[in-house]
Amino acid sequence: MNSSRRLLVVGGLVLAVLGMLYGLHYAIFVEHQTLDRMGGSLAQAFVHAAERNTAEARGAVDEYESTKYNYVRQVDVHSHWIGLAMLLIVLGAVFDNVVLSERARMWVASALVTGSFVFPLGVILQTVNHGTSYASALAILGTATVTIALAAIAWGFARAKPTK
Amino acid sequence: MSTQAAPIPTADTFAPMSARRLLIFGGIALIAGGMLFGDIFAVFVLHQNGGQTGQSLLAASQAASTGDSLAVKQIFQHIGGLLEDRGTKVDAHVHMSDAGYLALLVALLQPYVALPQRHKKLLAGVFVTAGLLLPVGIFLIHYVGLAYSPFANIGWASVLADTAGALLIVVLLAETYGLWKYLRGEDSGERELPADSSWERRTLLSGGTILILVGFLYGAWYAGVDLYRHEARETQILKNLLDASTGGKGGTVVEVASYGSLAAEKAVKIAAHSHVIEFGLLAMLLSFVQPFVYLGDRWKRRWVMLLLGGSMILPVFVLLELNLGLVAGAIADVGGLLVMIALVGMLVGVLRYSGRLDAVSGVTR
Numbered sequence: 001m002n003s004s005r006r007l008l009v010v011g012g013l014v015l016a017v018l019g020m021l022y023g024l025h026y027a028i029f030v031e032h033q034t035l036d037r038m039g040g041s042l043a044q045a046f047v048h049a050a051e052r053n054t055a056e057a058r059g060a061v062d063e064y065e066s067t068k069y070n071y072v073r074q075v076d077v078h079s080h081w082i083g084l085a086m087l088l089i090v091l092g093a094v095f096d097n098v099v100l101s102e103r104a105r106m107w108v109a110s111a112l113v114t115g116s117f118v119f120p121l122g123v124i125l126q127t128v129n130h131g132t133s134y135a136s137a138l139a140i141l142g143t144a145t146v147t148i149a150l151a152a153i154a155w156g157f158a159r160a161k162p163t164k
Numbered sequence: 165m166s167t168q169a170a171p172i173p174t175a176d177t178f179a180p181m182s183a184r185r186l187l188i189f190g191g192i193a194l195i196a197g198g199m200l201f202g203d204i205f206a207v208f209v210l211h212q213n214g215g216q217t218g219q220s221l222l223a224a225s226q227a228a229s230t231g232d233s234l235a236v237k238q239i240f241q242h243i244g245g246l247l248e249d250r251g252t253k254v255d256a257h258v259h260m261s262d263a264g265y266l267a268l269l270v271a272l273l274q275p276y277v278a279l280p281q282r283h284k285k286l287l288a289g290v291f292v293t294a295g296l297l298l299p300v301g302i303f304l305i306h307y308v309g310l311a312y313s314p315f316a317n318i319g320w321a322s323v324l325a326d327t328a329g330a331l332l333i334v335v336l337l338a339e340t341y342g343l344w345k346y347l348r349g350e351d352s353g354e355r356e357l358p359a360d361s362s363w364e365r366r367t368l369l370s371g372g373t374i375l376i377l378v379g380f381l382y383g384a385w386y387a388g389v390d391l392y393r394h395e396a397r398e399t400q401i402l403k404n405l406l407d408a409s410t411g412g413k414g415g416t417v418v419e420v421a422s423y424g425s426l427a428a429e430k431a432v433k434i435a436a437h438s439h440v441i442e443f444g445l446l447a448m449l450l451s452f453v454q455p456f457v458y459l460g461d462r463w464k465r466r467w468v469m470l471l472l473g474g475s476m477i478l479p480v481f482v483l484l485e486l487n488l489g490l491v492a493g494a495i496a497d498v499g500g501l502l503v504m505i506a507l508v509g510m511l512v513g514v515l516r517y518s519g520r521l522d523a524v525s526g527v528t529r
Contacts (some may be wrong), residue, residue, distance in 0.1 A: 006347070013340055039244060042240070046224050048230040049229075049236075050228040051231070057406045064399075065399040068398075069168070069523075083441065083445075087376065097366075097369060124478070139387075143387075150380060157366065157370040159371045
């Protein structure tokens with residue numbers, strides 16, 4: 001197994017373990033509390049509305065919005081890390097079919113592994129401070145890196161010569 | 165009949181009752197089963213469930229407008245049940261398909277897993293069984309509930325699903341341990357797949373990568389353009405709904421309808437993003453199975469084109485449901501059906517290859 005393939009397979013496995021550990025931690029310690037808070041604040045908003053308490057009702061909707069903002073990104077990080085990990089492992093198994101020099105393949109593999117780690121990291125950092133720009137910038141940087149690397153790989157696959 | 169399965173180099177990597185064979189059969193069957201379930205769910209449950217949730221939200225706002233807070237609480241309990249019904253079915257579909265993808269992935273890694281063959285077979289058997297039990301357990305959660313459960317919040321169906329999920333993690337950890345041993349220089353006792361640049365493999369690899377790329381770009385577009393707008397719109401609709409309820413001004417029906425169309429817009433955009441990427445990954449994984457598909461060139465290519473065609477039709481027409489309604493939904497379902505037919509076609513090819521291999525090697529005698 002050459003260096004670029006090894007980097008993709010090992011990087012994919014590390015990312016998969018990271019994603020699963022994050023998911024396990026999230027499922028045990030965070031998810032149920034988050035879902036309870038989300039459903040509870042929405043129900044509470046309508047209860048406050050029934051009691052003609054408009055300010056409290058709007059406050060409960062704001063709490064629902066904030067909780068859901070975090071929930072969507074926390075679940076996304078888990079699924080994207082594991083999804084990208086699967087992609088890295090598959091590409092690691094087939095990387096010899098990418099018709100590029102080994103040096104170029106190493107660059108592409110490094111970009112793909114780095115982008116796959118950085119993009120969901122940027123997403124989860126958005127929950128630390130809502131609307132923070134450095135976290136969004138990190139997510140965009142990761143996305144761009146993965147996109148360019150995938151385009152290079154698609155091109156490398158298309159250049160393979162047929163055997164029959 | 166002309167066939168393209170290369171018997172000499174490939175046979176060594178597809179021994180009777182080997183871990184790889186079991187994982188490939190099980191993986192394709194799980195993916196096809198997960199897709200069939202997803203199609204049935206989309207046709208018979210999804211829209212009906214969305215309609216009922218909208219009706220319940222409208223009833224909650226009407227209860228709020230009459231000041232009946234007890235009714236509000238009861239209606240939200242009912243909404244919770246509807247969301248659980250929908251959520252567990254979506255999860256059953258996703259987890260069955262994903263277990264299939266993982267099975268194919270693990271099959272691919274077998275030449276790099278330095279473990280005894282009997283352990284590999286055992287791990288493969290456990291993986292496929294757990295991959296089936298996990299979605300079955302998830303599906304049953306809504307129906308079994310807490311009946312006869314000794315736990316306060318967890319029912320027997322959840323226990324089944326969690327146990328199956330834990331088994332999958334254990335198998336993956338064992339496979340990772342085998343891979344680690346291989347990277348440290350131990351022999352896996354299994355040959356790598358022969359180098360293959362056939363038309364089928366190149367098309368599936370290129371097509372799969374392009375599908376993933378398209379899905380990735382669309383996801384980035386969604387996150388940049390739609391996500392924050394949707395979040396702000398949802399909050400605004402809920403506030404309008406509550407204002408309409410408390411003010412007695414009317415307009416709750418319009419707000420509930422807006423909430424429903426926003427939910428539909430989010431659902432189709434996320435579904436298009438996730439399905440196109442999943443199909444891309446599936447195409448790439450199936451490229452490795454091609455040497456084991458014992459069919460003529462023409463049929464092998466037909467299945468490849470059908471798979472890639474269906475993989476594009478489904479997400480594109482899921483997106484178009486917003487503009488074209490149920491017609492687009494029906495075409496999207498046909499796209500899913502095409503992928504399933506291609507999968508079953510390939511599975512038949514793999515079965516034919518196995519039968520031929522076993523007959524030649526005398527295993528069947």
